[in-house]
Amino acid sequence: MKRFILVAGATGNLGKMICRELVSRGASVTAMVRTSTDPEKIDVLAKMGVNVLEVDFDSVEEIAKVAANMDCVVSALAGLKDVIVDLQKRILEGAIQAGVPRFIPSDFCTDYNDLVPGENRNFDLRREFKAHLDGTPIKASSIFNGAFADILKYNTPVLNLKDKSIGYFGDSRNWKLDFTTMDDTAAFTAEVALDNDAPRILHIASFQVSPDMIWNDVKEATGQEFRIFQLSGLGDFAHSIKKQRADNPAGENELYAKWQQGQYMYSMFTTHHIQLANERYESLTWTSSLEFLKSFVN
Known part of the structure; x- marks a missing residue:
């Protein structure tokens, strides 16, 4: 039976990939975009086979009309309170008015549920929306992917290609960090959107690697031995x-x-995923740490 999926945030990198993965699985995909959206971005989605509708995001009634007869609404929105809390609430209300049975919020990050409120501004916004979402009758599924693996390309403290160094905080040299590629996240999200039995929370990671493991993978990929060192204690870092x-x-x-x-x-050095849902969908393959690092390190 053909599934009908509505995607918000479809013009962003992740949203566009989710649409691509849904279309490849035979879903009928509709992207709702702002009336001011760049026509070139709309054209990219249309060429994928996505039905693109321009919507007044301030109108719950317009959102409800677009959401009519959808099986699931996927939010891949990014932003601050006006987006993650306020706009998602309007999209959620529109979905509920339209009788949509399932909702996937924009929770693509480390699982914030057991973290201390106030330690991460963006997690606090997601936590606020989650409290509202859980008080509604719609069935929700949150996907927690840790960090997007692409951050490893950009000379962060945990891997600095320019300085040829790998850093860690506290006594966390062997602490495993959760990384997921955007492609893997999109493929998993598409499966969840089509899975009526998906649970409330799903943890995924393309690979879980400690700073020590990153050091070994970099050496295998490049033949070079990067400097590995403690950046500071966790308390000092906080x-x-x-x-x-x-x-x-x-x-x-x-x-x-x-x-x-x-x-x-x-947050990456204070929590990580204990049980992954990677094996929930047998058709998926996952990018390894070494495979990903070889794609960009010299």
């Missing part, structure tokens, strides 16, 4: 993040303020 935030109030209006990037890194 203190420095709080100071950065206090010293940069303008960052409150930035999605990826420097201190917010530090908050994400801190």
Whole structure:
């Protein structure tokens, strides 16, 4: 039976990949986009076979009309409170009014449920929306993928190609970090959107690697031995993040303020996934750490 899936945030990198994966699985995919969306982005989706509808995102009634007869709404939105809380609430309300049975919120990150509120601004926004979502009758599934693996390309403290170094916080040299490629995340999300029995929370990771394991993979990929060292204690790291935030109030209006990037890194070294749902869908294959690192390290 053909499934009908509505995607919000379809013009973003992840949203576009989710649409691609859904279409490849035979789903009828509709993307709702803002009326001001770049026509070139709409054209990319249309060429995939996605039905693109321009919607007034301030109107729950318009959203409900678009959501009519859908089997699931997938949110791949990115933003601050006006998007993650306010806009997602309107999309959720529209879905409920239309009788949509399932909703996948934009929770593509580390599982924040057991983390301390206040330690991560963006997680707090998702936590606020989750509290609202769980008070509604719709069936929801959140996908927690840890960090997107692409961050390893950009000279973060955990892997700095320019300095040929690998850093860690606290006594976490052997602490496994959760990384998932965007392609793997999109493929898994498509499967969840088509799976009426999907649970409330699903943890995934393309690969789970410690700083020591990254060192070994980099050596195998390049023949080079990077410097591996402790960046600071976790307590000192948390203190420095709080100071950065206090010293940069303008960052409150930035999605990826420097201190917010530090908050994400801190979360990676304080929680990780114990049980993965990677094997839930047999058709999926997962990118390995070595395979991913070989794609960009020299």
